[in-house]
Every structure is written in structure tokens, then in C-alpha cells.
Amino acid sequence: MMETTYAMFIFAANMHYKIFISNPAEHFIGVEWLIKNELKATLELQLPAWRPGRYELANYAKNIRLFSVKNNKGENILFKKITKDRWKVFSEGQNEILVQYEYYANQYDAGASFVDEQQLYVNPVNCLMYVVDRMGESIVVELDIPSSYKIACQLPAKDKLLYAQNFDQLADSPFVASASLTQNTFQVDETRIHFWFQGVPCPDMNQLISDTSSYIKVQKEIFGDLPCREFHFLYLILPFQFRHGVEHTDSTVIAMGPDTEWGNHAFYNDILAISSHELFHLWNVKRIRPAEMLPYDFSKENYSELGYIYEGVTTYYGDLILLRSRVWNFSQYQLSFNKVLQKHFDNPGRFNYSVAQSSFDTWLDGYVPGVKGRKVSIYMEGMLAALIADIMLLKATNGNARLDQAMKLLYEETFKKGIGYTKELYKTFLEQTGRISFDTYFEEVIDGSGNIEKYLKRVLEDIGLTYIFEENSEGEQNVKLLKMSNINDAQQYLFEIWGGL
Ligand SMILES: [Zn+2]
The missing domain is CATH 2.60.40.3650 (Immunoglobulin-like)
Structure with missing residues (x-):
């Protein structure tokens, strides 16, 4: 030809x-x-x-x-x-x-x-x-x-x-x-990765390349392949406080600021967190897509209750992969997890509206705090729902399988066959992976409201973790993830597998 x-x-x-x-x-x-x-x-x-x-x-x-x-x-x-x-x-x-x-x-x-x-x-x-x-x-x-x-x-x-x-x-x-524009290019297996910086570039490019390569490899292992020959990170580094990323098929745009914070660990770690999240979307939503969004209809709302998968699972993996790839240590992971817990416990909407209903309603008020007590965030509640599913699978299989396998099944059985996925298919793959029922998980964690903490406490305990509330000097309740003091071998074993530690 x-x-x-x-x-x-x-x-x-x-x-x-x-x-x-x-x-x-x-x-x-x-x-x-x-x-x-x-x-x-x-x-x-x-x-x-x-x-x-x-x-x-x-x-x-x-x-x-x-x-x-x-x-x-x-x-x-x-x-x-x-x-x-x-x-x-x-x-x-x-x-x-x-x-x-x-x-x-x-x-x-x-x-x-x-x-x-x-x-x-x-x-x-x-x-x-x-x-x-x-x-x-x-x-x-x-x-x-x-x-x-x-x-x-x-x-x-x-x-x-x-x-x-x-x-x-x-x-x-x-x-x-x-x-x-500045450009740096490096190779991860067969894929060429491009960093483009508009604004002040990362002062330690070698570190950024090394950390990025590490988390890309772990993500690739989960799905079995990295389905593009070239991938572009378009970093817009702004002079003011900003944090925003958007995923695309073979690229992502990440806007971060202020540029004066480059020397600060928290800023650098935040860039890694948002980049790892956006890269995970390369599979989860750019390729693995809810059936109701395949193809996209740009002219009107594309309603979906599956935001706990396309954003929640992505938010969960974005940070966890930084831990599993050793780019982050456990204390860095805890800092990020604490923010999710804090947002969860600060939101009375968790008693009133499910994460699935909140996903449907992103078209209404998904990107503003909204009326107090009305709804939850598909990012935060979806992340906790993904954590619960992951540890349920780890526990059920004694560490032999986890959410990774269910996501890989979604990738192979939907994207690679040219179709979108449904809630039923996701549930089937979870059950196939763990050989346990996810009926009550979907009833209570995904489609219900108010019961998620019962699950959260239990799964965290299964890997030797818990959370506590502390009052700060302003009298506000701060929530913190902690490793429990006396954990048994089974908990320690699952903890190490969960975090790749
Ligand atoms: Zn996202």
C-alpha cells in the first residue's frame, strides 16, 4: 500500500x-x-x-x-x-x-x-x-x-x-x-514521552523524567500495554495559584501555579499527582469509556452514573501508583489521603445523595460546591469507593488479585472490542476477579448514601490502617490516616501488597 x-x-x-x-x-x-x-x-x-x-x-x-x-x-x-x-x-x-x-x-x-x-x-x-x-x-x-x-x-x-x-x-x-515553549523528550519502552513547558520549566528535569518514567511503568503493567507511540504532557506553568488538568487520548494539558513554588516539595508532588491522574485517564475514559459516551455527543448533556469509575477509580490510582512506584513514600501518600478524608467528612451531602446520582448531576452542579448537604464529589467518594473495592478484592483473594485485574478486564473486553462499558459489566468483572458478591457494595457504597464509612473502616483495618479525628487550634476537626500500632501478619502482608511496599 x-x-x-x-x-x-x-x-x-x-x-x-x-x-x-x-x-x-x-x-x-x-x-x-x-x-x-x-x-x-x-x-x-x-x-x-x-x-x-x-x-x-x-x-x-x-x-x-x-x-x-x-x-x-x-x-x-x-x-x-x-x-x-x-x-x-x-x-x-x-x-x-x-x-x-x-x-x-x-x-x-x-x-x-x-x-x-x-x-x-x-x-x-x-x-x-x-x-x-x-x-x-x-x-x-x-x-x-x-x-x-x-x-x-x-x-x-x-x-x-x-x-x-x-x-x-x-x-x-x-x-x-x-x-x-521548551521541549524534553524521553523514552519509556516503545513510547516517546514529550514534556512541553509554557512558562517556567521544572528546574530539575532529570528528577521529573525519572519519576514520570517510574509511574508510567506501573500504570502500563496494570493494563498490559501503553497504547500510544507518542504521549505529550503540555504543562502550562502560571504565575498565580492554579491547579487543573485535562486528559486526552495521547496527551494531557496541566495548568499549575504559582511558578515561584517550583522549589517547594508540595508543589512538585502536586504536579506528580495531577500528572499521574491524567495519565491513568489515557486508559480509563479515553479508551475504557461508558457506553453512554461512546461516541460523545457534543451538542448536549451525556448523562452517566459512572463517574465513580472514570473519575473515582482514576483519582484512587493517581496517588496510589505514586506509592506503588516508590516515587512517593507512605507519609507523602498519607498527606494526600488526608485531604480526601477531610473533604468526605466535611460534606454532609454524603448522608443524602449517592455517588452514582452525583455523577448524573455533574451536568447540573458538578463543579461547584452547590447547595449544602445536596450531593457528593465523584472524585472523592469515587476514590473511596475504588479503595474499598480494591481492598475487598485483595482480602478475598489473599492478595492474589485486586482492582487492577478488573480494570484490565474492562480494557480488554470493552475498548479492545470497540464497545463501551456499563455498571453491570464493571460489577461482573469485580465479582469475577474476587469470586465474591458485590451486591451490597453497589447497593450501599455506589447507589446508597450514609453507609460508606462502615466499609471504609473495615477495609482500612484489613490492611492495618485506620483514621482518627484531631481538633486543631481553631477548634476544627482534622482527620488523619494512620497505621495501626498492633497489626498482625495478615494485615501487614496485605498492606505491603496494597502499597507495593
Ligand atoms: Zn480526572
Whole structure:
């Protein structure tokens, strides 16, 4: 078979987007989108209403201005908005259609878009539209940027052109273009890992490379393979306090600050924690996906009760793998675990609403504290639910199997077979792994509320751990994870297996 060249790709691509820096001082990017081979009487253009990784509506269309549609003679074509983010174009059989608009890119976080005099940072899911029913067609994105700019992106790039096989891949491929980007590349087995830093880079790059390699290897062992040849960490290091990460198929964007904290252990460990979490998503949600999100529907809410798997299991493994890979010692792990416990015990919502219901409702108020006592966090409660399942499996199999095996089954039996997973399938794989029933676990920990602590206390005890409450000087209750003083051999044995110690 003849190898596809870039020239052939451009020729074949029916969707050609050009992104330019139209007004950096006021943070506007310009978009010119040429749609080829459009012969229908009308077509519908949809801008995503949300982005994967944040399961709530973002309404990106509020950032669009100066929208117009022209034919290849430069004449205006009629259009009409039919929803808040869908445009109907009366194209009347035109072969080529040019859509133009400006997008307000003034939000600097791991999932948004930002432009100024120094950089063009774009999450295409925010600002590029698709033709309804033509999402599967190949795409070229041309960047009109200064010649000194480098480009950090998971998509193949050449001469300021990015190539995507379809809209899903484009939507999942954020990029940073800037003259000040730094790049470090290293190898983990067959995969090339790229660190890109926009802002102050890590002062001890060798340490970061060594720690990253260690946790990647443990994650890879769990699933049996690292399913990409290249993986990109796009680090945005900001001058102010910030912590945000977003996962993608072959990359992640991590925004952290303040940059003055680089010398501080806590800051470095936080970067490792968020990076390990985002890398785990490479399998858990970017490949292992709830059936109701396969494929994503960018035009509306994609409800799912499974946030305790895609965020909870990921939050659990993100930190635990740093312990299991010896990047962290147990006291570092305790510090992070204490924060989860604290958030759990500070939230009266745990008596009122299950983690499954809270997952469904992320579309309503998942990313704000919300009304007191209403709901729980899929991250925190999901993490504790994953811990409980992991230790139940370790106990039931005397340390021979654990959540790792159930997650690997999900990977092999769903992603590798091209399907999404369900709650029932996850439960089946847990039960298959431990040869025990998970009926009451799902009734009480996942679908119930108020009973999780009974399980938590018991499983922690199984590995020789417990938690205590201490009053601080302000009279607040602080909760702390502790190793119990007199533990038996069975507890010590499971503790060591659990933590890879
Ligand atoms: Zn996550």
C-alpha cells in the first residue's frame, strides 16, 4: 500500500480550518473554515456545548462574534441559528462554503483557549465547529502564527499544519503555539514521552523524567500495554495559584501555579499527582469509556452514573501508583489521603445523595460546591469507593488479585472490542476477579448514601490502617490516616501488597 503523504492528505481533506491571531491584545482568534464537497440544499453547523473531561455545559457559543458564511465567489450565503450553538446554512448545492468568525479566547486553564502577544493556546473543542453528519471526514488545521513559534500537540504537525482523521480526534487535540515553549523528550519502552513547558520549566528535569518514567511503568503493567507511540504532557506553568488538568487520548494539558513554588516539595508532588491522574485517564475514559459516551455527543448533556469509575477509580490510582512506584513514600501518600478524608467528612451531602446520582448531576452542579448537604464529589467518594473495592478484592483473594485485574478486564473486553462499558459489566468483572458478591457494595457504597464509612473502616483495618479525628487550634476537626500500632501478619502482608511496599 502506498504511504499517504501530507500533500495527499490536504488534497483529500474536506474540512480545512485556518486559525489566526486576529486581535491578541483583546484575546480574539480568527477562524476561517472551508468546507468542500458540500452539495446539499442545507447543512447544519454545530459548535460543541461541552468538552470531555468536564461533564457540564460550557456554552462556548457565547464567545463567537462576526459569524458569516460565503460561497467561493465571496457572496454571502443565508444562515439561521436553530439552537444556541447550531447554525443552519442554506447552501443550495454550493460545492465550497467558507465560514468565518472570531472567538474570544481569554481563559487560561487546562481546558479552555487563550491568545495574547506571546502564545496561541487552543482547545479545538471550544472553538471549532463540525458539520452535522460529516464528523468522520478528514481535517487539516492551518495555523497562521509567527515563524518563531513551536507547536505542542498530539496531532501530527508539519509546516504549521495539523492533521486529524475526524472531528472527534480534532476536538481531543489541544495545542500550544509559542516561541517560548521548551521541549524534553524521553523514552519509556516503545513510547516517546514529550514534556512541553509554557512558562517556567521544572528546574530539575532529570528528577521529573525519572519519576514520570517510574509511574508510567506501573500504570502500563496494570493494563498490559501503553497504547500510544507518542504521549505529550503540555504543562502550562502560571504565575498565580492554579491547579487543573485535562486528559486526552495521547496527551494531557496541566495548568499549575504559582511558578515561584517550583522549589517547594508540595508543589512538585502536586504536579506528580495531577500528572499521574491524567495519565491513568489515557486508559480509563479515553479508551475504557461508558457506553453512554461512546461516541460523545457534543451538542448536549451525556448523562452517566459512572463517574465513580472514570473519575473515582482514576483519582484512587493517581496517588496510589505514586506509592506503588516508590516515587512517593507512605507519609507523602498519607498527606494526600488526608485531604480526601477531610473533604468526605466535611460534606454532609454524603448522608443524602449517592455517588452514582452525583455523577448524573455533574451536568447540573458538578463543579461547584452547590447547595449544602445536596450531593457528593465523584472524585472523592469515587476514590473511596475504588479503595474499598480494591481492598475487598485483595482480602478475598489473599492478595492474589485486586482492582487492577478488573480494570484490565474492562480494557480488554470493552475498548479492545470497540464497545463501551456499563455498571453491570464493571460489577461482573469485580465479582469475577474476587469470586465474591458485590451486591451490597453497589447497593450501599455506589447507589446508597450514609453507609460508606462502615466499609471504609473495615477495609482500612484489613490492611492495618485506620483514621482518627484531631481538633486543631481553631477548634476544627482534622482527620488523619494512620497505621495501626498492633497489626498482625495478615494485615501487614496485605498492606505491603496494597502499597507495593
Ligand atoms: Zn480526572
